[in-house]
Amino acid sequence: MIKTLFKKDALAGLIEAVRKDGGEFVAPTLVARQASYKAVTDAAAIETDYIVPQNSFKEVLFPQSEAIATFKEAGTNMAGVEVNAKDTVVFGSRPCDAASVASLRSVFTWDFVDEFYTTREDKAVVISIACTKGDSSCFCTSVGLAPDATEGSDVLLRETEDGDFSAEAVTDKGKTFVKKHKDVFTTCKAAKEIAIFEPVKLDKVDLDKVGESLADTTHYDNDKMWGDIARKCIGCGACTYSCPTCHCFDIVDEGSFFEGERRKNWDACQFDFFTLHASGHNPRDTQYKRWRNRFMCKFKIYPGKFKTKGCVGCGRCVRVCPVRLDITEVMEELS
Ligand code: SF4
Ligand code: SF4
Known part of the structure; x- marks a missing residue:
C-alpha cells in the first residue's frame, strides 16, 4: 500500500484547484454550531472538530429535491432535464458515511439505473478521514465496519501527530485524483499516525x-x-x-x-x-x-x-x- 502525505495547509490549494476545474468542494463546516457537509470555497470554513457531521453527504449524490422532467399542459409535452452534476470532492467524510455509497448505489441501480444518482456518484471523489474520536452512539464495528474502514472511500486520510494526514488512495478514482494533485499529495516521510478510536462493540448484537x-x-x-x-x-x-x-x-x-x-x-x-x-x-x-x-x-x-x-x-x-x-x-x- 502506497501512502502519501497530505499537509493540512495544502487544503486551500486543493480547494482552489478543484474549483478552477469547475468542480465543487464539499466538507464539514459549521451550520448553527454543528458540523454539516456543505459546499465550501475557503479552507478556513472547514470544521475539523467533529465526530460525524449532523447530515450525511447522501444529499450531495441524492439531493433532497430535484427536477427530473418538465411539463406543459398537465402531463403533456414532457421533457427530460439534464442531470445537474459537477465534479465534486467530498472531503472529511467519516468511513461509516463513505460505506453508505455502496448501499445507495445498490438501490439506485437495482431494477432501474437512476442516472441522476449514478452520474453524481461517478463524478464524486470521497476523501474520508479515519476517526480518532467518537461517542457512545457510534457502533460501526458492530455492523462489520471500522473507524478506518476503506469501503466507499476513494482516498482515506489518517491524522498524523504533527497535524497533517497520511493519505491512502483506495480506488482507481482516488489514485487518479492523487496523481492529478501530486503537488498536494507529496511523498510520505513515515509520519506517525494518531491512534484510531475504538467504538464499544455491542456484544449483545449478532x-x-x-x-x-x-x-x-x-x-x-x-x-x-x-x-x-x-x-x-x-x-x-x-x-x-x-x-x-x-x-x-x-x-x-x-x-x-x-x-x-x-x-x-x-x-x-x-x-x-x-x-x-x-x-x-x-x-x-x-x-x-x-x-x-x-x-x-x-x-x-x-x-x-x-x-x-x-x-x-x-x-x-x-x-x-x-x-x-x-x-x-x-x-x-x-x-
Ligand atoms: S424513531 Fe425517533 S427520529 Fe425516528 S421517526 Fe420515531 S421519533 Fe422520529
Ligand atoms: S446508525 Fe444505521 S440506521 Fe442509524 S442513521 Fe446511521 S446508518 Fe442509519
Missing part, C-alpha cells in the same frame, strides 16, 4: 441473528416488541432523513396545470401517509408497522436483496431522535 429473527415472519404481526418500541415514536422522520443509507423518495408534479416540473423529493417510511393508497387503505397504518419496516429494510432487505449494508453504524438516528429511540437496543433485542 447481525446474523437479527436477520434470522426478521426472516421468521411467524411472529411478524404478533411480536409485542414492535408495539412496545414504537409507542414512543412520534413519526417525525428525523432518523430516516439523517440516515446515510435511507433512500426513499416520492415523485410529484409541482407548478400549475399549464406548466411545471416533475420533482423527486426525499420521503420517509416513518410518515403515516408514506404508504397511503389512493383508495384510502394504508398497509402500514400504525407506527409499529412503520418501525418494523425500517428494521426489515436495514437488516433483511438490504443485506438479502442488495448484498449491501442497510446500516453503517454512524449513530445519527440515535443522536437525532427526539424521544431517544435507540436502534441498537432493538438490534440487541432481536439478537
Whole structure:
C-alpha cells in the first residue's frame, strides 16, 4: 500500500484547484454550531472538530429535491432535464458515511439505473478521514465496519501527530485524483499516525441473528416488541432523513396545470401517509408497522436483496431522535 502525505495547509490549494476545474468542494463546516457537509470555497470554513457531521453527504449524490422532467399542459409535452452534476470532492467524510455509497448505489441501480444518482456518484471523489474520536452512539464495528474502514472511500486520510494526514488512495478514482494533485499529495516521510478510536462493540448484537429473527415472519404481526418500541415514536422522520443509507423518495408534479416540473423529493417510511393508497387503505397504518419496516429494510432487505449494508453504524438516528429511540437496543433485542 502506497501512502502519501497530505499537509493540512495544502487544503486551500486543493480547494482552489478543484474549483478552477469547475468542480465543487464539499466538507464539514459549521451550520448553527454543528458540523454539516456543505459546499465550501475557503479552507478556513472547514470544521475539523467533529465526530460525524449532523447530515450525511447522501444529499450531495441524492439531493433532497430535484427536477427530473418538465411539463406543459398537465402531463403533456414532457421533457427530460439534464442531470445537474459537477465534479465534486467530498472531503472529511467519516468511513461509516463513505460505506453508505455502496448501499445507495445498490438501490439506485437495482431494477432501474437512476442516472441522476449514478452520474453524481461517478463524478464524486470521497476523501474520508479515519476517526480518532467518537461517542457512545457510534457502533460501526458492530455492523462489520471500522473507524478506518476503506469501503466507499476513494482516498482515506489518517491524522498524523504533527497535524497533517497520511493519505491512502483506495480506488482507481482516488489514485487518479492523487496523481492529478501530486503537488498536494507529496511523498510520505513515515509520519506517525494518531491512534484510531475504538467504538464499544455491542456484544449483545449478532447481525446474523437479527436477520434470522426478521426472516421468521411467524411472529411478524404478533411480536409485542414492535408495539412496545414504537409507542414512543412520534413519526417525525428525523432518523430516516439523517440516515446515510435511507433512500426513499416520492415523485410529484409541482407548478400549475399549464406548466411545471416533475420533482423527486426525499420521503420517509416513518410518515403515516408514506404508504397511503389512493383508495384510502394504508398497509402500514400504525407506527409499529412503520418501525418494523425500517428494521426489515436495514437488516433483511438490504443485506438479502442488495448484498449491501442497510446500516453503517454512524449513530445519527440515535443522536437525532427526539424521544431517544435507540436502534441498537432493538438490534440487541432481536439478537
Ligand atoms: S440506521 Fe442509524 S446508525 Fe444505521 S446508518 Fe442509519 S442513521 Fe446511521
Ligand atoms: S427520529 Fe425517533 S421519533 Fe422520529 S421517526 Fe425516528 S424513531 Fe420515531
